[in-house]
Amino acid sequence: MKYDPQPTLPAPPGTLGVVGWMRKHLFNGPFNSIATVVLAYFIIIFMWPVIDWAILSADWIGTTRNDCTSDGACWVFISQRLNQFLYGFYPEAETWRLDLAFIMMAALIAWLIIPKTPFKGWVAAFTLLIFPFIAFVLLSGGYFGLESVDTHKWGGLSLTLVLAVVGIVAALPFGILLALGRRSHMPIVRSLSVVYIEIWRGVPLITVLFMASVMLPLFFPEDMNFDKLLRALIGITMFQSAYMAEVVRGGLQAISKGQYEAADSLGLGYWQKMNMIILPQALKLMIPGIVNTFIALFKDTSLVLIIGLFDLLAIMQASANDPNWIGFSTEGYVFVALVFWVFCFGMSRYSIHLEKRLHTGHGNRA
Structure with missing residues (x-):
């Protein structure tokens, strides 16, 4: 007798996605369900004024303190x-030097931490031995026509x-x-x-x-x-x-x-x-x-x-x-x-x- 395997059935909808995660971690029993509801209530009570102050009632656009007219945060x-x-x-005209130095540093760090990027040894040597001198010249100036x-x-x-x-x-x-x-x-x-x-x-x-x-x-x-x-x-x-x-x-x-x-x-x-x-x-x-x-x-x-x-x-x-x-x-x-x-x-x-x-x-x- 030939065995005919049946197709695999999909997982129940209640175990997938956000609903499944909540059932597994937040509502997986009477005690956990009650604790989740009580904690959610207190979080809403305490966090809502913070959200209202920081986001909903905040002032985002303007140039002076007179543009902050609401009771929220003045961003x-x-x-x-x-x-x-x-x-x-x-100096404001020289801030591009800081930007360039930190962009270079971020790029070198990203090169080193991202898996499977080539020449990691050479990049590490450049980062530790050469880049500090480049950053020093950029930040302090006084060389190659850069303002000190x-x-x-x-x-x-x-x-x-x-x-x-x-x-x-x-x-x-x-x-x-x-x-x-x-x-x-x-x-x-x-x-x-x-x-x-x-x-x-x-x-x-x-x-x-x-x-x-x-x-x-x-x-x-x-x-x-x-x-x-x-x-x-x-x-x-x-x-x-x-x-x-x-x-x-x-x-x-x-x-x-x-x-x-x-x-x-x-x-x-x-x-x-x-x-x-x-x-x-x-x-x-x-x-x-x-x-x-x-x-x-x-x-x-x-x-x-x-x-x-x-x-x-x-x-x-x-x-x-x-x-x-x-x-x-x-x-x-x-x-x-x-x-x-x-x-x-x-x-x-x-x-x-x-x-x-x-x-x-x-x-x-x-």
């Missing part, structure tokens, strides 16, 4: 001050990105070296690494920035002009590398002893063992901790106000104190919070994607 303040929020006090722009004119989101990117890129290799030093069998190297890590982790970043601005120039000749932004970058890098070292050390400790013994049995030297066997495995385990440290650093850049640098938050506060726009600081804080959230959320989601792509397989993922 005219943000639109009129947007250039200052993005570029600080950078002092760093005290840098500000807004562009300054926040400079501080965060330089701090992130510089802190990771220093953190790896400190972690390796702390696990070293050489007593002097281990002791120096422990002292460095514990000292920098024991003081707040705001103190580090203040000391970097006031005390660091004392270690250089009197006639040497030590830029304030460079002092902040050195302080942030030294501070953040101590935290990064502990994240890396945790990843190194998670590698089983058998991996070290297997590398030794192959006759590999210390640096060969670390570069080829241990660190590639450990870095995959450290992705959540590394990204968490990067996110903390990105938010901590707002502390540079203590040494007179005007990042995005400081620029917003200065703009809100303008007599023409007094009373609209709430809109400014909401805008700044949204910008920080977009960058931090983006880093968080990419780390989750990277974990899945590298098959770390540790714990539940969102």
Whole structure:
């Protein structure tokens, strides 16, 4: 008897699409259904005034505060001050240099993170070794006919990105070296690494920035002009590398002893063992901790106000104190919070994607 397979029936309509997702996750039982309804009620009660203020009753178009006539948010303040929020006090005619530098950086990062793009090794080398000099020339000027722009004119989101990117890129290799030093069998190297890590982790970043601005120039000749932004970058890098070292050390400790013994049995030297066997495995385990440290650093850049640098938050506060726009600081804080959230959320989601792509397989993922 010949077997005649029947066609596969489609899934029931109630298990597909939005309805199916809601039945599976929100209404999959009496208790969950009641909890969903109660929480939805409270969310609507508390969120509706926020939505009405921020969107429905808000003023979006205008040039002065007189155009804000409703009881909602005055987003005219943000639109009129947007250039200052993005570029600080950078000369308006030269802002194209900032745009070009950050577009190049975004393109290089996209090239590196998108799977299957060719020449990743060359692009990575260009990004780490050549692009920083190109960005420095574009931002500071003074070369190739570009107008020189002092760093005290840098500000807004562009300054926040400079501080965060330089701090992130510089802190990771220093953190790896400190972690390796702390696990070293050489007593002097281990002791120096422990002292460095514990000292920098024991003081707040705001103190580090203040000391970097006031005390660091004392270690250089009197006639040497030590830029304030460079002092902040050195302080942030030294501070953040101590935290990064502990994240890396945790990843190194998670590698089983058998991996070290297997590398030794192959006759590999210390640096060969670390570069080829241990660190590639450990870095995959450290992705959540590394990204968490990067996110903390990105938010901590707002502390540079203590040494007179005007990042995005400081620029917003200065703009809100303008007599023409007094009373609209709430809109400014909401805008700044949204910008920080977009960058931090983006880093968080990419780390989750990277974990899945590298098959770390540790714990539940969102």
